[in-house]
Amino acid sequence: MSEMPPDGRKTILIVDDTSDNLRLLSTMLSEHGYKTRYAINGGLALQAVRLAHPDLILLDITMPDIDGFEVCRRLKANPDTQYIPVIFISALDEVIDKVQAFEVGGVDYITKPFHLQEVLVRVRNHVMISELQQQLEARVSELQTLTSSLQRMTARLQSELALAHDVQQHLLPACDFDWADIQVACYSNPANELGGDWYANYTFCDHLNDGEHDVLHYSIAVGDVSGKGMPAALLMAVSITSFHALVQQAAPPALFLEHLNHALRDYTRSTRQNCAVVYAGLQRRSDGCMVRVANAGGVAPLVRRSDGTTEWADVFGLPLGVLLEPTVPYLEQTLCLHPGDQIVLMSDGVIELKNVAGEMWGFGRTEQAIHNGPSASAAALLDHLCTEMTAFQGAAEQHDDLTIVIIQV
Numbered sequence: 001m002s003e004m005p006p007d008g009r010k011t012i013l014i015v016d017d018t019s020d021n022l023r024l025l026s027t028m029l030s031e032h033g034y035k036t037r038y039a040i041n042g043g044l045a046l047q048a049v050r051l052a053h054p055d056l057i058l059l060d061i062t063m064p065d066i067d068g069f070e071v072c073r074r075l076k077a078n079p080d081t082q083y084i085p086v087i088f089i090s091a092l093d094e095v096i097d098k099v100q101a102f103e104v105g106g107v108d109y110i111t112k113p114f115h116l117q118e119v120l121v122r123v124r125n126h127v128m129i130s131e132l133q134q135q136l137e138a139r140v141s142e143l144q145t146l147t148s149s150l151q152r153m154t155a156r157l158q159s160e161l162a163l164a165h166d167v168q169q170h171l172l173p174a175c176d177f178d179w180a181d182i183q184v185a186c187y188s189n190p191a192n193e194l195g196g197d198w199y200a201n202y203t204f205c206d207h208l209n210d211g212e213h214d215v216l217h218y219s220i221a222v223g224d225v226s227g228k229g230m231p232a233a234l235l236m237a238v239s240i241t242s243f244h245a246l247v248q249q250a251a252p253p254a255l256f257l258e259h260l261n262h263a264l265r266d267y268t269r270s271t272r273q274n275c276a277v278v279y280a281g282l283q284r285r286s287d288g289c290m291v292r293v294a295n296a297g298g299v300a301p302l303v304r305r306s307d308g309t310t311e312w313a314d315v316f317g318l319p320l321g322v323l324l325e326p327t328v329p330y331l332e333q334t335l336c337l338h339p340g341d342q343i344v345l346m347s348d349g350v351i352e353l354k355n356v357a358g359e360m361w362g363f364g365r366t367e368q369a370i371h372n373g374p375s376a377s378a379a380a381l382l383d384h385l386c387t388e389m390t391a392f393q394g395a396a397e398q399h400d401d402l403t404i405v406i407i408q409v
Helices: 019-031 042-051 068-077 095-103 116-171 229-247 253-271 362-372 378-393
Strands: 011-015 035-039 056-060 086-090 108-111 183-189 197-207 214-225 275-285 288-296 302-304 310-312 332-337 342-346 402-408
Touching: 011 019, 011 042, 019 035, 019 116, 035 042, 042 056, 042 068, 056 068, 056 116, 068 086, 068 095, 086 095, 086 116, 095 108, 108 116, 116 229, 183 197, 183 378, 197 229, 197 402, 214 229, 214 342, 214 402, 229 253, 229 275, 253 275, 253 288, 275 342, 302 362, 310 362, 332 342, 342 362, 342 378, 362 378, 378 402
Parallel strands: 011 035, 011 056, 056 086, 086 108
Antiparallel strands: 183 402, 197 214, 214 275, 275 288, 288 332, 302 310, 302 342, 342 402
16 A cells, blocks of 8 residues: 555656656646655656555656666566556557556556646556555455355354254154154154154053053144244244143143243243144053044144045144133043054144245145155155255255154044
8 A cells, every 4th residue: 555645635756857757747736736856767766655555656767777667667666566557658659558557557558748747647647546446446355355255154053054054953853752552753844954844642551440551641842933044943942841740730621721832922922923722632442542632723633644635623722822721721622542543733834834836834734745655654644745845846946844744533
């Protein structure tokens, strides 16, 4: 960068071995607000530049020791001085001289005898261009520094998000539930690094007085927290923690949802979030399984009978956190599953999945895919459903978390 004089004027270095030219140019430029310095040969010019960088150099070509071409060549070879604009002023008027002047790094060429007004205009223009270029380069440097900083921050954020994703996924139980004679298959795929969908399960064991055997009861919930990113992930973690703290009370499904709503309300009040939850309690029986279901704003469970017929559970309710104290209690429905029957719990991301044309997967396609799916196992039906959904989605972006739990008696 050129060294600005204390008074803020631009400095012009005039290099010419003719004293009249030095005096004339110096007087004219000084009268128009420039600070001038001069050198009578190429060696002194290089020395003057090393002492203090000018804003522009007016450089004669024909000089006794080092000619102007060589002076300019050395200036442009030095990273510290290569930015200084050089205007050649010379009596040489051949095209080859002008070409060489530009080839060694000159920005302009004025032939002698020169007109003072022309020199002034060219000096003003190139000083302005040089100043703008330096401002641009400084801005580019700032942007490069900022970009590097943003890249480091992005890399750190991606690393933290990946860690948070792993932690969140470990909050979900493994799919190999140890449920006697009941198959369970689970699938959860967040739309982003962090999601709001969750599922959780619990096993109850009632010890009979005769001590001969125990009666096992099971519970499972599928939750869908509103919103995306970190807020959804935090409420998801709170929901799972609250589930495990409350489920041991063995409350009926409808009452359990009231308890869970009470536990979450302090969080949803401040964040204006809600959590849709479908909760099912299962009890094994000799002829199959009795399932009691309650729904707080989620997708109603879909039952697929062993003969291929399907039916949606008739159970609905407001999501947790919408009302601090529900004015209408949650309702529940009792379903009887016989051997070979399946029940599918899912988040609304399944229903709202879209393809590249903007079409929604919807309830109809969900029911049809499950109706047409295999009945051999819960895992087989889950694979079939996921394959059908993936084919429908194609290259479209996933906008919501997807969670599916399939239970087969």
